[in-house]
Structures are given as C-alpha cells and as structure tokens.
Amino acid sequence: MPEGHSVHRIARQFARNFVDQTVAASSPQGRFADGAALLDGRRMTTVRAVGKQMFAEFTDDVWLRVHLGMYGAWDFAGEIEADPTIAAANGRMGQTNQRGVPMEEPILDEAGENSLASIGAPRRARVHVRMSEQTTGLADGDADFPPPVVGQVRLRLLTERTCADLRGPTACQIQDPDEVLASIAKLGPDPLVGDPHEGEDRFVAVASRKPTAIGLVLMDQAVISGIGNVYRAELLFRARLNPHTPGRDVPVELLRELWRDWVRLLAIGVETGQMMTMDDLSPEDHRRAMAHRDDRHWVYHRAGLPCRVCGTNVVVEEAAGRKLYWCPSCQA
Structure with missing residues (x-):
C-alpha cells in the first residue's frame, strides 16, 4: 500500500499537469461510469492529499476522492511536466545529514526509475514517464496519444497533453463539499x-x-x-x-x-x-x-x-x- 509520501507526490503531479485544465473523464472498466460522466468536461480546480487519500476538486463543487488502498495505482502517459518542488531535489540528498551531497548521475531503483523525478509510488514497470527539472516530453516518443486502454481501468482522466489511468483503488467516488469535509474530519x-x-x-x-x-x-x-x-x-x-x-x-x-x-x-x-x-x-x-x-x-x-x-x-x-x-x- 502506498504510504503518505507517495500520495502527496501524486497529488503534486496532478496539480502540475491537470489543475486548471478541462478534463475528459471515462470509465473504460465501466464500474465508475456515472462518476466519470459527472467529471467529464469539467475543469480541475485544485487537488490535495491528506494521508493516504487524494481529493480533486472540479468546477461546480464536484469532488473526486481516491484511496488507492492495497492494490490501486495511477498510470500516467503523454506530456508530464515535473513538479519543481520534486525535481529540485535532484541536487539534494534529503533533509538529514545527507543534505547537499551532489548528484553526478541519476540513481535508479529496483524498478529502473530515478525516484527523485518519478510520479510517486507505487512505481510500477508499466508507468513510463520522462520527467526532468527543465524539460517536458512524451513518455514514449513514438506512441500514439492517448494511449490504448490496458487492463481494468476504473477511471481515465485526459487533457490535451496528459493521461492518467486509475486501476484497482479501494475507493473512487464523487463527493460534494460537505462530504469531503466529513471524509477529512475522519482522518488524523x-x-x-x-x-x-x-x-x-x-x-x-x-x-x-x-x-x-x-x-x-x-x-x-x-x-x-x-x-x-x-x-x-x-x-x-x-x-x-x-x-x-x-x-x-x-x-x-x-x-x-x-x-x-x-x-x-x-x-x-x-x-x-x-x-x-x-x-x-x-x-x-x-x-x-x-x-x-x-x-x-x-x-x-x-x-x-x-x-x-x-x-x-x-x-x-x-x-x-x-x-x-x-x-x-x-x-x-
């Protein structure tokens, strides 16, 4: 299960790539068809993470709550612009005694990714994005956009440049502002x-x-x-x-x-x-x-x-x- 740091990183990437954009929403799997229809054509206005949950606001006070749970994951494709608060970490080693150690070359983890510039956990092999501090670019240069749907996608969010597919979440639901406040009030x-x-x-x-x-x-x-x-x-x-x-x-x-x-x-x-x-x-x-x-x-x-x-x-x-x-x- 992704822990809090992962969800905050994912929320920050949504803020960078989806907020202030009109979003096309669909549910290829069909299990979230009604919710996707409510989101379709609306503009994402803000997004936040609280603990392990993410809350995205759309126009007309429509909110999307997502809890990835044990098996959920977001897959991103298209043009991915790095959050500068994350990408700026390329020159740092953290906020303990490792601060200031220079990065001469990217460090790849077990998944073959540079976590400093990745979207966030769970980082799976199927997530192919190129993110850097200074550039944006296609995740897969010769791939069609939007990419074909692969597997059981509960929700697809799509702008003119970026695609986000949600698979296997514990919770994916539409909420109104009062329901969002109630959900957050239950959290520590x-x-x-x-x-x-x-x-x-x-x-x-x-x-x-x-x-x-x-x-x-x-x-x-x-x-x-x-x-x-x-x-x-x-x-x-x-x-x-x-x-x-x-x-x-x-x-x-x-x-x-x-x-x-x-x-x-x-x-x-x-x-x-x-x-x-x-x-x-x-x-x-x-x-x-x-x-x-x-x-x-x-x-x-x-x-x-x-x-x-x-x-x-x-x-x-x-x-x-x-x-x-x-x-x-x-x-x-």
Whole structure:
C-alpha cells in the first residue's frame, strides 16, 4: 500500500499537469461510469492529499476522492511536466545529514526509475514517464496519444497533453463539499496539511489515551494520517519503542518525538520518492540506499537478519493482519 509520501507526490503531479485544465473523464472498466460522466468536461480546480487519500476538486463543487488502498495505482502517459518542488531535489540528498551531497548521475531503483523525478509510488514497470527539472516530453516518443486502454481501468482522466489511468483503488467516488469535509474530519493529522504544531497536539491528545498498542495506534488513520507498514516499523525503531506498549503508557514527550520524526521522514519521502529512514549515511551508502530498499531501512523487511545497531536478530510478527518488524533488544 502506498504510504503518505507517495500520495502527496501524486497529488503534486496532478496539480502540475491537470489543475486548471478541462478534463475528459471515462470509465473504460465501466464500474465508475456515472462518476466519470459527472467529471467529464469539467475543469480541475485544485487537488490535495491528506494521508493516504487524494481529493480533486472540479468546477461546480464536484469532488473526486481516491484511496488507492492495497492494490490501486495511477498510470500516467503523454506530456508530464515535473513538479519543481520534486525535481529540485535532484541536487539534494534529503533533509538529514545527507543534505547537499551532489548528484553526478541519476540513481535508479529496483524498478529502473530515478525516484527523485518519478510520479510517486507505487512505481510500477508499466508507468513510463520522462520527467526532468527543465524539460517536458512524451513518455514514449513514438506512441500514439492517448494511449490504448490496458487492463481494468476504473477511471481515465485526459487533457490535451496528459493521461492518467486509475486501476484497482479501494475507493473512487464523487463527493460534494460537505462530504469531503466529513471524509477529512475522519482522518488524523497529516504533517503536510495544516499547522504541524496543531497536528502534533491532536496526535498526542488522542494517542495518549489509547489502551491499544502503539504499533497499532500509528497505523490508525483516524489517529495519524499517512503512516503504513514501513514507516510504522521504522518510526518505532528510531524511537527505541516497544511496539506492544499501550499508547497511554508511552511518555507524552516520546509521543511528541514520534510525531516530529514523522514530520522529518515524510518530508524526506516526498522529496526523494523513497522511504529513507536511516540517518548519517555516507554519500556512497546513501546512493546505495536510494537504489536498493534493503539498504535504506533499520528493521523493515529484515526478519531474521541482525539488527544494524545491536546485532540481535530482527523479528517479524502479525499485528492486525500486517507484518510488524522490530528488534527485541533495542526496543525491549
């Protein structure tokens, strides 16, 4: 499931390529035909991400809410203009100790993509876009536009230059302004939405009353928005916090530090396109981490491997149907 940084990157690309454009909408799959008909011919006026959900406004107060869920993905084709707030990251290595390390050549990840200039996760092989800081261009120079529909496309949004296909979302629905406000009201604070200090107070006030294990609290989108399996494991390890500790038993200052660390990591994720959670990396190690997931996390996906700090084997267990990775020594 894409975590919060991915949805923010996708929303920023929609803002760059679709906002202020009249959009043709269709549902090739047929499951969203009525909703697509309401969007067709309207102008997209704004788009925002809140946690793992994206909300796009069209003229006449018509809104589209999309939650990608476990299997959803946006595929883009045509002319893709890079969001300068993302593309500008080409010269930076993040907002931790890696800041300022020069990029002599693009770093490709396991999918063969330069995540600094990609649209955002989930980045799949079928997403072929060329994005750069200074240019725009066709994703596939000799391909017809718009591209043929491939597979089960729930919703296609099309401008004169750019195509976005939505597949497999958990939620894709039309909402009016009151329904949008109600949907957002159900979500916990997001560091990139509103005042982060107010968000911190909201998170602490709710989490500090929870009898639920903090490892589950962090995954509750009604308590805090955008955290998924990867960030959950990494935040808890960075805090040296046992994931089974009830939220109400976690010291308030430690809850505040969890929030502040989420602020930091989310910003790095949006900037780099990767869930980078390790600090103090050398330039060489940072390049390796940008290219390979196994080199960018403390405990996530490292079950049975020695903890990078103490050498104890990292364990994995099921927690509310999701895999929870943690170090039983560092997080005792």
